[in-house]
Amino acid sequence: MSEPRHEVPERDSPSCTESKVGEPDKAIVEIQDVAFTRGATRIFDGLNIRIPRGKITAVMGPSGTGKTTLLRLMTGQLTPDRGQILVEGKDVHSMSRTELYAMRRKMGMLFQNGALLTDLDVFENVAFPLREHTNLPERLIRHIVLTKLHAVGLRGTWRMMPSALSGGMARRVAMARAMATDPEIIIYDEPLGGLDPISMGVILRLIKRLNDALNITTIVVSHDVQEIASIADCSYLISNGKVIASGKPDELRENANPIVQQFMTGMADGPVPFHYPGPDYSEQLLGGSSE
Amino acid sequence: MKDFLTDAVQTLVTFLQGLGQLGLFFVSLLVYSPRTLVRRPQLVMRQVYNSGAMSLTIILTCGLFVGMVLGLQGFDTLQRFGAEEALGTFAALSLVKELGPVLTALLFAGRAGTALASEIGLMRATDQLAAMEMMAVDPIRRVVIPRFLGGVISMPFLAAIFNMVAIFGAYLVGVSFMGVDEGSFWSQMYANVAVADINQGIIKSVVFGVVASLLAVFEGYNSVPTAEGVGRATTRTVVITAIVVLIMDYMLTAALIG
Ligand SMILES: Nc1ncnc2c1ncn2[C@@H]1O[C@H](COP(=O)(O)OP(=O)(O)O)[C@@H](O)[C@H]1O
């Protein structure tokens, strides 16, 4: 069924984000024409995203565009108003609770601040999914947990409580926890937010290494464009509820769309204005307190 | 006038929606509680220990002083009828049937209830509950039910402890300070406190235990996931528990006496 592969080096070649004829099931997650509203705000309207298997896919966009919301839709924590989300070809929102839980056991998710359970120590946090879902003997649990902690470089913290960890360390422990059950897909929400440059580098290398070593699918949602683009195989840029650009990082950088340019280069003002809409500056200054 | 009416209707609708939500929440707790109790008893026992141990100091202190006040007031009232020896009966009946269950529930709400609500609220605000969901673990079964059952189980014991300490307080004041005859203090108490009185107290403390624990975990679980929201949930826990416990106390008393 597969035609001979021909790598076409022309500009319009199907990039990582478009489906190729003859390879219909390359995408592990497919978001099709999704619309979602929160209160009166339309967060998504006609969103289309394909996440290829085994690659690192970045979904980028300014704060408040709905990146976290997108992850919650993808994992069945929220339901879209329109459209569907397929994970391994199955519609997430027509699954029963049992199916949904079975799907989630194949996923690992890293929340914005790690979301470690505050009443358990580091070891027990990583052991948590194992204890909840398996009857493994204590010796094996210990082995798995220490291996995962070692992989993120934090085996030494095993008896510390989450409150004693720095932001970067908490995220690495959360990575170890997400890896504990050997997921096929791992999802990161703002893995670099609020980190110092050294911790950023550590986390970036870990994301890349886990993806390559274990051959899992990685989805990273972030506004740290430069850093994430350095490890991503393909990227999506969302703004105003839609994908405005997609492709390999180089393709995004060359994109002529001024919004894409503003976002990729981090300029303060541009199509996305620096000023929140308001009355005229000088009028407001002179207008006195009654305005 | 029309605005007032629409506001009133709106408030009523919100209230009924909240009540319905609470009812469904309660049912789901009841459905899964037996299984949790059988399969994960250690989770429940840890919460019994948590909420019980947390409330013990306040229960002991308040119990002692409530009992001592009862001793003073009871003595003062009873001696007007020349019935000081009835002090033991008076203190025991007031405590076992009313003050024990009600005050224990209010103290429990203030100490353990607020702690439960803010703990669960913070777990939501910091995505710990969502993280559990993502690990295919149901937070209702893993987090809410053990805490609910912990409160339900510890409340009758706390009420019993409150009563014992308070009766000792009344004894201390009545017998040691005011000179009531020790023999009649105890013998009158034994003679006049019936099993039915004690049962009434037990029923009340069980019901209040369910109410106080349910409201605490409900408010925490449904709090707005912000610092402000968690604060509000904590306050609401105390206020609503106090109101509901006092209303239910009247209804239960009417039913049990009538
Ligand atoms: N629980 C909620 N209720 C109402 N609005 C929300 C809620 N969560 C997020 N929002 C709104 O949805 C939008 C997208 O939020 P989010 O997905 O967190 O954005 P991002 O992760 O890209 O910063 C924001 O405008 C936010 O105010």
Ligand SMILES: [Mg+2]
């Ligand atoms: Mg976000």
